Amino acid sequence: MVDLIQQRVVSAISASVELSAITILKAEAGMAPLPTIKSALARSNSNFSITDGDWRTGGYLAELQAFIDAELRWAKENRPKLVEAAQQSLKRLFPLLVSDAFTVPKDLTNTSSKEERTRFYHHEYQNKLLVGLAEFLINCARQLNERHIIVIDRAAALSGSAKNLIKLLVRLDDDARLFRFVLIDYEQRLYFPDASEVHFGRYSSQELAPSFDPDLPAEKHRQIYEASGGNPLIAEALSKCTAAGLPVVGYLDPTATVDLYLASLNTGERHSLLKSYIESDCTTPDLIAQRNYATFEPATADHLHEQMHDACLERYLAGKAPLVMLHALSVRDKYKRLELLAEPSQILQSIGLYDLWFGYFGEIFADPALRTYGSGDASVNAAFINAAFVLYSLGCGRVSVPYLDEFYKTFPKSRYTPTVLYAQSMTYGRYQQPVNLTLAEEYALRNLETIERDFRGHDKYDYIKVFAENAYAYIKAKQQKYDEALALCAEGLGKMLKAYGDERFKLHQSILIYNTSQVYELIDELPRAEKQLREAIAYDPYYGEYHNDLGNLLSKVAGREAEALEAYARAIELCPPYYEAHLNRAALRSRMGDAVGALADLDRTLVIKPNEWRAHFEKGNILMRQDRPKAALESYLAAAEISPKNPDLQSNLGLAYSELGKAHESIAHYVRALELNPRHALTHNNLAIEYFNEGRPDISLNHATVAVEIGGDPDYLLTREHIEKSLQADLATRRDRASASSAKPM
Structure with missing residues (x-):
C-alpha cells in the first residue's frame, strides 16, 4: 500500500x-x-x-x-x-x-x-x-x-x-x-x-489517487473511490479485482466483490495466500488476504495456527521472543484452542497478569462443555483449577465454588481432587466474607479422608497430605484452637523433612514454618513467633514479604524498633515497589517521632498506589500533629473519596474542620462517624466540645456522658466536668437574675 x-x-x-x-x-x-x-x-x-x-x-x-x-x-x-x-x-x-x-x-x-x-x-x-x-x-x-x-x-x-x-x-x-x-x-x-x-x-479522491492504477480510466477511478468510501484498504482490493477482470466494482458490495475474486483462484493459490497471511501473524494489510482467511476451511487454518503456536511458544521459552498467543486464540475448534492455551495461561498466571489471562479465559470458564472437557488429569483441567484458585483469592468465590463442586462430581478420582477440596476449604475459611468455618472444616476433613483413601500409594503422598493439613491448621487457628493448629504445622514439617529432606518441596516447608509463626503471634508468644519466622526466612531468604512480617512483629516489641526498620528496608529492597512495607514503616516512624521519614514513606506509598486510603489517612494524622489542619484536611478528603465509611476517618475530618473554625462541617462529619460507629468514644467527646462551643450545652452534655460511659481516656471525664460546671454556673446566673428581677418594686 x-x-x-x-x-x-x-x-x-x-x-x-x-x-x-x-x-x-x-x-x-x-x-x-x-x-x-x-x-x-x-x-x-x-x-x-x-x-x-x-x-x-x-x-x-x-x-x-x-x-x-x-x-x-x-x-x-x-x-x-x-x-x-x-x-x-x-x-x-x-x-x-x-x-x-x-x-x-x-x-x-x-x-x-x-x-x-x-x-x-x-x-x-x-x-x-x-x-x-x-x-x-x-x-x-x-x-x-x-x-x-x-x-x-x-x-x-x-x-x-x-x-x-x-x-x-x-x-x-x-x-x-x-x-x-x-x-x-x-x-x-x-x-x-x-x-x-x-x-x-476519509481520504478525498485526490488523496487516494496514488493508490490507483494510473492506466485505469477516470470513470473507473471514480467507481472504485465511491465503492471504497475513501478507504485505501478497500480501494486497493477493488483495484486488484478490477485488474483481474471483474466488472462488478461499484455494483456489488466490496466484500462480495472480493469474495468473487477469491472464487476465481484455485485451491493452491488460496492455500498459499492463507499460509502467508497466518505466518504474518494475521497482520497483512490486505482485504483479499483477510477475506480469504475468513472464508477458508477452518480445519486447515487451525492446523497452520497450531504449527505457528508451537514455534512461537518454543521461541518464547528459549528467551528469543515475547509470548505470542494469537495463533492459539485464533484456533476455531474450541477444544483444541483450550489445549493450546493451557501452557500460556499458566505462564501469565505465574507472572501475576490475571486481568490479561481472564480477558480470554473468562469466556472459556463460562463454557459448560469446556468445564468438563478432559480426563480430569489433563493440563486443560489444571488450567481451570488454577483459574478457580485465583478467582477465590480475588474474592470471586461465587464463581469458583460452583466450578470446583462440578469438577469434584465429574472427576472424583482426579489427581487434582486434593487441590480442589483444598481450594473449597480455603474459600469458605479465608476468602469468603463472612467466613463459614463449619463448611470449611467439612471440606478440609473430606480432603484428608480422600487423600488417605485414594492417594496412599502416590509417590508424593506425604506432600499432598501435609498440604491438606496446612489448610486444616489454618481453619483451626481461625477457630482459636491454637494448640491443634500448631501441632498440625509442626507434625507436617516433620513429615516433610522425613520424606523429602530439607531441599525438596522447600517452598512448602518454609510456608509451614511461617504459618507456625503466625499462630504464635496470634497468641502473643512473640519470641517463639520470631524464632519461627526467622527460620522461614532462612529457608527463603529472598522472599520480601517474610521480611515485612518480621518488621511488623519486631515493631510490637519495645526497644527493637531499629531492627524493625532494618527488616522493612530489606523487604523494600527484595520486592518490586512494595507499598505495604512503606506503609508499615511509616506507622513505625511516626510512632518514633520521625515525621519526615514517615511522610516520605507515605508519599512513596501513594506513588505506587495513589488510591491507598490508609496512606492519605495517616498522612493527615501526621499533618494534624504538626498543627497543619488545612493540609491534613486535604489528605483526609482524599482518603474519604476512597473509603467514606471509616468512622475514624470521619471523626478526624470533623477535627480538622473544627481546627479550621468550620463548625457546621465539623459537626456533620462527627455525626457521620457516629452513624458508622455509635460507640466511637473520641467522636462523642469531640462532638460534645463542638456543640458546647456552638452554645448547645444540653446536647453537648449528652455526648460527653456517652464518651465517659464508653471510656478509654480520662480527658473525657474532664470534658464532661467542664460542661457540667458551665451548666451549673449558667443555672446559678439565671437564678440570680430571676431573684434580682423579683426583688424590684412594682
Whole structure:
C-alpha cells in the first residue's frame, strides 16, 4: 500500500500531541493513518517510534516490548545500576530475562517447580511490577536526556498491562514530557482519562489517487473511490479485482466483490495466500488476504495456527521472543484452542497478569462443555483449577465454588481432587466474607479422608497430605484452637523433612514454618513467633514479604524498633515497589517521632498506589500533629473519596474542620462517624466540645456522658466536668437574675 497523507488532520494531530500526553486517533479500519502521523510529527525533536498494540502478536506488553528491550540493552551496557535498581520488577515481569546486573537471587516462588508452586500473587502485584518498569524507563530517558513519542497502531488491542504501563509513564513523568503517545483506535472504543481525541476522516479522491492504477480510466477511478468510501484498504482490493477482470466494482458490495475474486483462484493459490497471511501473524494489510482467511476451511487454518503456536511458544521459552498467543486464540475448534492455551495461561498466571489471562479465559470458564472437557488429569483441567484458585483469592468465590463442586462430581478420582477440596476449604475459611468455618472444616476433613483413601500409594503422598493439613491448621487457628493448629504445622514439617529432606518441596516447608509463626503471634508468644519466622526466612531468604512480617512483629516489641526498620528496608529492597512495607514503616516512624521519614514513606506509598486510603489517612494524622489542619484536611478528603465509611476517618475530618473554625462541617462529619460507629468514644467527646462551643450545652452534655460511659481516656471525664460546671454556673446566673428581677418594686 502506498503512503497516503490526509492533510486536513495533520495540524490537529501535531497540536494534540503538543498539548496532551495521550492522543487517541479514531480511525476506520483500513485507513492507513501512519504516513499522516509521521507527517504531523516530522518537526518534533522527540524520538519517534511506531509500534503495534495487539498483545496477541507482540506479547503481553505488545510491541512496547521492543522499546523496553532497547532501553534494557542500553542500560546494561551504560548504566547497569538502573537495571540493578529495578531488578525485582524486571526479573518477575520478564521471567526469562538474564542480566549480570541482577544482584539478588530469586525467591522460592520463582525457582520452584510447577508442582510445588503453591503461592499465588495478589492481584495488586501486577501494578507493583509495572510501577518498577515505568520508573526504570523514565530513569533511562532522563539519563539519555531523551523524549519519546510512541505511536501505537491497533491500540484498541492493547492488553490491560500495556494500558496501565502507559498511564504510569504519564503519571510518574512529573510533567517532564518524557513520554507522549499517539494511540490509533480502529474499533472506536479506546478510552484513557484526560486523553485528547482526533478523528481521522476519509481520504478525498485526490488523496487516494496514488493508490490507483494510473492506466485505469477516470470513470473507473471514480467507481472504485465511491465503492471504497475513501478507504485505501478497500480501494486497493477493488483495484486488484478490477485488474483481474471483474466488472462488478461499484455494483456489488466490496466484500462480495472480493469474495468473487477469491472464487476465481484455485485451491493452491488460496492455500498459499492463507499460509502467508497466518505466518504474518494475521497482520497483512490486505482485504483479499483477510477475506480469504475468513472464508477458508477452518480445519486447515487451525492446523497452520497450531504449527505457528508451537514455534512461537518454543521461541518464547528459549528467551528469543515475547509470548505470542494469537495463533492459539485464533484456533476455531474450541477444544483444541483450550489445549493450546493451557501452557500460556499458566505462564501469565505465574507472572501475576490475571486481568490479561481472564480477558480470554473468562469466556472459556463460562463454557459448560469446556468445564468438563478432559480426563480430569489433563493440563486443560489444571488450567481451570488454577483459574478457580485465583478467582477465590480475588474474592470471586461465587464463581469458583460452583466450578470446583462440578469438577469434584465429574472427576472424583482426579489427581487434582486434593487441590480442589483444598481450594473449597480455603474459600469458605479465608476468602469468603463472612467466613463459614463449619463448611470449611467439612471440606478440609473430606480432603484428608480422600487423600488417605485414594492417594496412599502416590509417590508424593506425604506432600499432598501435609498440604491438606496446612489448610486444616489454618481453619483451626481461625477457630482459636491454637494448640491443634500448631501441632498440625509442626507434625507436617516433620513429615516433610522425613520424606523429602530439607531441599525438596522447600517452598512448602518454609510456608509451614511461617504459618507456625503466625499462630504464635496470634497468641502473643512473640519470641517463639520470631524464632519461627526467622527460620522461614532462612529457608527463603529472598522472599520480601517474610521480611515485612518480621518488621511488623519486631515493631510490637519495645526497644527493637531499629531492627524493625532494618527488616522493612530489606523487604523494600527484595520486592518490586512494595507499598505495604512503606506503609508499615511509616506507622513505625511516626510512632518514633520521625515525621519526615514517615511522610516520605507515605508519599512513596501513594506513588505506587495513589488510591491507598490508609496512606492519605495517616498522612493527615501526621499533618494534624504538626498543627497543619488545612493540609491534613486535604489528605483526609482524599482518603474519604476512597473509603467514606471509616468512622475514624470521619471523626478526624470533623477535627480538622473544627481546627479550621468550620463548625457546621465539623459537626456533620462527627455525626457521620457516629452513624458508622455509635460507640466511637473520641467522636462523642469531640462532638460534645463542638456543640458546647456552638452554645448547645444540653446536647453537648449528652455526648460527653456517652464518651465517659464508653471510656478509654480520662480527658473525657474532664470534658464532661467542664460542661457540667458551665451548666451549673449558667443555672446559678439565671437564678440570680430571676431573684434580682423579683426583688424590684412594682
